Amino acid sequence: MNKIVEKVILVGVETEDNYTRFEGSMKELKNLTKTAQGEVVFSLTQKRPRIDRQTVIGKGKVEELIQLVDAYEADIVIFNHELTPRQNQLIVEAVGVKVIDRVQLILDIFAMRARSKEGKLQVELAQLNYLLPRLIGQGKQLSRLGGGIGTRGPGETKLESDRRHIRNKITAIRRELKEVTAHRERSRQKRRSSDVFQIGLIGYTNAGKSTILNLLTTAGTYSEDQLFATLDPLTKKWQLPQGMVVTITDTVGFIQDLPTQLIEAFQSTLEESRSMDLLLHVVDASAEERMQHEQTVVELLNDLDLEQIPVLTVYNKSDQIDEDEFTPTLFPNVLVCAKSTLGKDELTKAVREKMMELLVPYELDIPSDQGQLLSELTRHTLLLSEIFDEDQNVYHVKGFAKNGSRWTNSSQ
Template identity: 45%
Template structure:
């Protein structure tokens, strides 16, 4: 463009639009004259006060990072900006502009046609609608000549925000966060749906309502956004359209992908690892459990510590600030590293205490049975029934985080220690595996691992394989194991018996104590072979409990 044309465009920044006008007649005429002169469309980005925020030349509607950072938009809120663009041909708003309207959460988007004399022609306007049952995302207003536009902007935006406020108030009253689940990988659609089913269970365990699930098959994954940019736009628009509060990816986002996605949206976007970390943070009750969870969170957060302040607050814990400066960023990183070192020291102290407890236990000569298995397989319920304990055992994933040990007396009057540990899951985040290594080291002292499996699970082989893989990673795969299929009452008796024969497992239902007698006899036989009874006197005490045998 020529210098004079650039000067004319720059002078538009001095213009102001009255609060009740979508676009003032003077600004409209000037924009049309410039468009006719440069033969290219121009778009003005206006605030609700009528001030000029940006001017975009060309057909691509892109807002600067500074504007996006200053004017944020949420699921039930608009960005506070409207865009009016000129065009040389008299055509209605196209789908691309409507997509930008939804994606950017604009107050209003408009197209102003330019006639052959460089004067304003027809005005085409569209705006978003609050989430509704009809599925309609936006409303395209009736075409009018620019000078006959019926829209009184300040009244219009007040009514639109009031509608959004009603939706926001309803969602707040319900008090349940909602999410859209996304899977993008080279897996088959069936595998992706299976994983999203498990992700939905994790979301429910975290108190999140799942609105919808989306899948996309990718060959190698898109390096920048995991999804393609266009598909990511569709996901974010669907999130806004359905009134969801966040997007949860089944795949773990790299630090670069997390930063790139956060730059293009204000909607919270988390991955599977963050969701599991959040569940662990809610469920940790003991001092040791809280230390391990915080350590895992900080290890996950450290490489992602950059950019927006929102990134620093998603995992909570009070670490980090909103300052984007490099010096401040380095200060935050140093604080996190110092905190990690302090937490690791605490874990070493916990490990020494565990060694002391194990030494006392070994002096009494009591064998140790450790319950392991996929999360929500029923390990805590089994522990409660075996030892008449009252450990929390709700039907949700990762209910148990802290190691629990109880005494059990077999019918032949031999005592053993039964321990229950955190459940496993496929692709267990490495941050959690590392942080909970101290707790899982308790398994190393076990004489026999009791691998509990949900007999009603649709993916039994996957769950068994996930547990075996984690045991191998912990160098515990050489320990003797007994396979136990729990929840057999949910299957027809013949099917449960066939399943147990196929896997060489013992079938039980932990909520029906009368089904446990074969398991008790089997465990007692196994321990007799592995740890012969030395004849040492049993340790008496109020916590020595008996499960009487009826067999």
């Protein structure tokens, strides 16, 4: 059975505040709509110093929007701005079809993409938090109908029970999330105490993080050319050519104007990134809005207090650009095509060099009868050389290990 594709009209206002990123933001809204399986039939844009307090676009444009909805038989209107409950209501009354904003659209995609129990709970929490004030807004509307006949009875009671139901649900989800978060924290502590070097993948949505995870670990994660293809953090083991095993965690993609409801809801997911030893910031080198994407991620890292974690920028999709004309803006960096084996070698080399800067060098002598210890060193540290000394019957080993690990503590 074919899915019914909704016809969508996009609406955006270019103001004094957003003119530098307006065009990119509208293009992104179109991609988001496509990801949510909608078909954009028209984009209505307008320039004004600031948005209209009542309808965002003003009376004249509302009239134009009504005609467009009619002409294109649109099912839904999506605004590129967060709408207040009042604005939403006024626009719905005027156009007569469903009206949502950018935040609701992103929440909708997140709901489609959530796979794990935690992901689903987080999205539901964000949606309910978004819905609550909008219900209250409608309640105010009902109570403003003049009082007396027609405003008492089930209408208001229904709203009250809806609100109570939503509040109860929010409390229940928060409680459940607390348990899931505690479990995740225990797994994280376990990884932290096991001397394992942890790498996190971060970046703008659709930059190729999942493709890179698949390239390095053969994780087989969902990696499509879509926004927010990955929602649930996924941690996989990656064995470096020298034998060292590290973990790589894929995280949710960042986006311009990421709704605060989502940042709050996904705190525990983003918490994953806090315990990382190195972040790989994946950037789509071919994106027209590349600089804007980089800035968005860097600002979000600061907002989430992650700026102290070392970062290696991975410029991806080198096959889609002219490498000679490419000028990187973030350092240190590496330029790769994650869909090629050569890309894997280049990336591995760059990560290894960065790790050597972050790890502590050690030198040890291991007796020849302690082969188990040698294989542990190979797995848990970046082993550079092992030379067997026949006279002393020991292996001279050199390498790099995590600071505070038993290898660096026992280093000679």
